[in-house]
Amino acid sequence: MTIVDSTTLPWVNGQDVYDSMEPAFRDNFGGDPEQVRDLLSRYWMRSLWLDRASTRRIDHVRAVPGYRDLSEAYHDSVEESYFLGGVAELSAEGRLVEGDYFWRPPGWVHKAWSDEGFENILCMEGEVASEHSGRVSRVVCADDRAGAQARDSADGGIGPRGYQRRVESRFVPWTPLDAPWSGVxxxxLGLPAASGGAWSTTGEAVPLGKPLSHNVATGACSALVRLPAGYTGAPTPVPRERFLVTTRGDLVVDGVTLTPCSLLHVPADAPAPTLTATTDVELFVKVGERA
Incomplete structure (x- = not known):
């Protein structure tokens, strides 16, 4: 198990962001060095998770007003994002605001810009065969390819989760996690009911969920989870890797109070610590394929 307390993480900018990127990404921004430096000066990042072997990364990102990608491009990796605030325009997904989410399979051409600035949890899936996801890369494309699938049908397409272009989670109801219609x-997830109580389809003192994306072949998923103030419980071991990123409220994990945007990683089949919600807590949760 790994706890990443966001209060201990430095915000990095400019050259430090550049140095953290895979060569296949950082060497393909589509502009001259001065343009790249200016672009990255508008981009701030805290690294929540980085696996050099698979190239998977989970970052807390803030882009200041005036951020604009230098070119249209696609990735060989799945890209996934949950927006925490601000406004971003993406040539593939449209306008994204707080609570919006996308899961973009490899090969889809896109470009991002923002006049207002934005904040999000940004994930590059890296090498995961069951998600049809390859290593993190960036491939520059012509402007007229925006929104198109640039890879052939053998390597591109929509993958086992489909192309979730813009899930507007504010229009998705919270439902108890065990409700048959919840989609979560x-x-x-391995999240138990609140201590001292059973699952309920009507009460508010139980964990609630919203589905974001789901791998139809493996059951891997991404979801939002809400833990009500006073909740306490330990996620049960499951044969799947889990990432929990706090997006709202204070969550106590092993005596450490995690504020947004902190991360808890629970490996497959591993026991997890007790989670206590001192306030209403919302989590962005990623669950992997069965080990």
Missing amino acids: DAVV
Whole structure:
């Protein structure tokens, strides 16, 4: 198990962001060095998770007003994002605001810009065969390819989660995780009911969920989870890797109070610590394939 307390993480900018990127990404921004330096000066990042072997990364990102990608491009990796605030325009997904989410399979051409600035949790999936996701890269494309699938059908397409272009989570109801209509598998998440109580389809003192994306072949998923103030419980071991990123409220984990945007990583089959919500807590949760 790994706890990443966001209060201990430095914000990095400019050259430090550049140095953290995979060569196949950082060497393909589509502009001259001065343009790249100016672009990255508008981009701030805290690294929540970085796996050099698979190239998977999970970052807390803030872009200041005037951020604008230098070119249209696609990735060989799945890219996934949950927006915490501000406004971003993406040539593939449209306008994204607080609570919006996308899961973009490899090969889809896009460009991002923002007059207002934005904040999000940004994930590059890296090498995961069951998600049809390859290593993190950036491939520059012509402007007229915006929104198109640039890879052939053997390597591109929509993948096992589909192309979730813009999930507007504010229009998705919160439902108890064990409700048959919730779209979020409580067994996969391994989150128990609040201590001292059973699951309920009507009460507010139980964990609630919203589905974001789901791999139809493996059951891997991304979801939002809400823990009500006073909740306490330990996620049960499941044969799947789990990432929990706090997006709202204070969550106590092993005596450490995690504020937004902190991360808890629970490996497959590993026991997890007790989670206590001192306020209403919202989590962005990623659950992997079965080990």
